[in-house]
Amino acid sequence: MRCHLWMGLLGWMIAGGFPLHAEKLERGPYLQLPTPTSMVIRWRTDKDCKGYVRWGLTPTSATNRVSHAGSLSEHVVQLSRLKPNTRYYYALGTETNRWITPEAPEYSFITPPTAGTVQPVRVWAVGDPGTASTNQANVRNAFYEIHRQRPADLWLMLGDNAYSSGTDAQYQRAVFNVYAALLRQAPLWPTLGNHDALHADSPTLSGPYYDIFTLPTLGQSGGLASGTEAYYSFDYANLHFVCLDSEDTDRTKDGAMASWLRADLAATTRDWIVAFFHHPPYTKGSHDSDRISDSSGRMVDMRENFLPILEAGGVDLVLTGHSHSYERSYFLNGHYGYSTNLLPSMILNPGSGRIDLDGSFQKGSGNAPHQGAVYLCAGSSGQTSGGKLNHPANWVSLNKLGSVILDFDGLRADIRFIGDRGQLRDYFTIEKR
Ligand SMILES: [Fe+2]
Incomplete structure (x- = not known):
């Protein structure tokens, strides 16, 4: 009898009643x-x-x-x-x-709204966050305070997501352990940084970065199929996002990524175009976008080969990292050379873009080419690393920790850089008419 009871209990446990x-x-x-x-x-x-x-x-x-x-x-x-x-x-x-x-x-x-729907959208962006440090946690906590009042719909990682070499264990410490509460609520869209790429390979889509993330190759989330997880696009409401691989994919102006980008931008009818990749076109932070030897010319390549395509396609905002600082440009068009080549005519609006200071940046609706864009290097979500911070294309350059919150509402975009204690360190507005 006792044996019979024991066997019954064992059967119940094996059946899942109690975890063996x-x-x-x-x-x-x-x-x-x-x-x-x-x-x-x-x-x-x-x-x-x-x-x-x-x-x-x-x-x-x-x-x-x-x-x-x-x-x-x-x-x-x-x-x-x-x-x-x-x-x-x-x-x-x-x-x-x-x-x-x-x-x-x-x-x-x-779930995202049907593509094209006009409704308020909040996006969070972190650059070079992956230090697994108190700094990273403080930047996150400052965002969480704002997120609690109105949650982000999606978030972007601008590369160097997990230091120092993008291993699976480093992703655990610097991404999954740090952002667990957000990861379970809001979809994350990443791009590849040079540190991530030490253990990842874009041509073969292998390594922890590609193993960890499920990214669109077929245009599943909107946009044109890229055929690769290394670069892709997607839609959210009335926004179109483009992720480029500035690290480990052919950056020539007639390569596969550039050809895809031209076609993708030509095909979108969304109100806003936001591009993101790791290497900044305009920085004088811990990297210098004027130095051809810095990062093996990747910053120069992106500026010379991809900015013309993005601006011809009507891009509004370009988010990058790599320099561990916050550098935000004027309302620019056509600046594809070195900082010494910047002409006044390339600064479409010499002001701040702040409504309460000297007015918002304004452009027409409909993604007409070359109507102005703002470039942000936001690589200080996990550390700061100084630099001259004097690139003349940038309206503001700060050696401060923080992250970027982008609020879209119809044809208006309000962008804020929030410090590690919640400080409002920069803000500007783009309006379309
Ligand atoms: Fe980097």
Whole structure:
């Protein structure tokens, strides 16, 4: 009789009633490849298992269930047939340990609206964040205060996401451990930095950076299919984003990336075009965009070969990092040479772009070519490294920690640089008419 009871208990445990060898959540969840009707959820467990996601419209009604094939530790599950602009709650499960995330409101996301929808959009951008330091945490915390009042819809990493060489362990320390609360709520769109590239290879799409991120190759999230995760585009509401690989992809003006970019920009009808990549065209920070030997000429390549394409395509904002400073340009057009070649005619508006100081930057709607763009180097989200900070294309250059918050509302964009204690260190506005 006693033996019978014991066997029954054992059977119940094996059936999943009690975890014999409960898998532990090691990484994530994190959100990737958002579309108005789907979302990829990724996470890692300490041992192989079949993972599943339960999801629904409230934390307690997460009754839909989807899993991946096979038994794995790197779990990638796509939720599909979702409604646009809708909040979904989710929980992760395994076969033996029924829930490994709580049924809690913070495990939820909002699907993007149908492309072209006009509604307020908040974007957060961090550059060179991956130091796993107190500085990085302070910059994050300052953003979280603002995020709590009105959450970011998506966020960008501008490269050098995990120091010092983009290993999986460094990504764990500098990305997953630091931004866990945001990763589970807002999709992250990264670009490749030189430090990430020490353990990644763009031509073969291999290494931790490419293993960790699920990025569009087929235009799944809007934009033109690039055929590679190294560079891609996507839409969110009335915005079009372009991610370029300034580190490890052919940067010639007739290469595959440049050809794709021309076609992608020609095809978009969104109101705003935001480009991001790692190497800044205008910096006198810890890197110097005038020095051809600095970063093997990557800053010069991007400025000479890609800025003309971006500006011809109507780009509004270009976000970069690499120099560990904040450097923000005037409202520029046509400055593709060295800093000594900057002409007054290339500065379309010599003011600050601040509405309360000397007025916003203004341009026409419709993505007409060469109507002006603002370039931001924002590589101080994890450390500052000084420099001369005197590039004449920049209206402001600061050796200060911080991150960038971009708020779009219709044809108006308000951009802020927020310091590590929440200081408003720079702001400007672009308006289209
Ligand atoms: Fe860098």
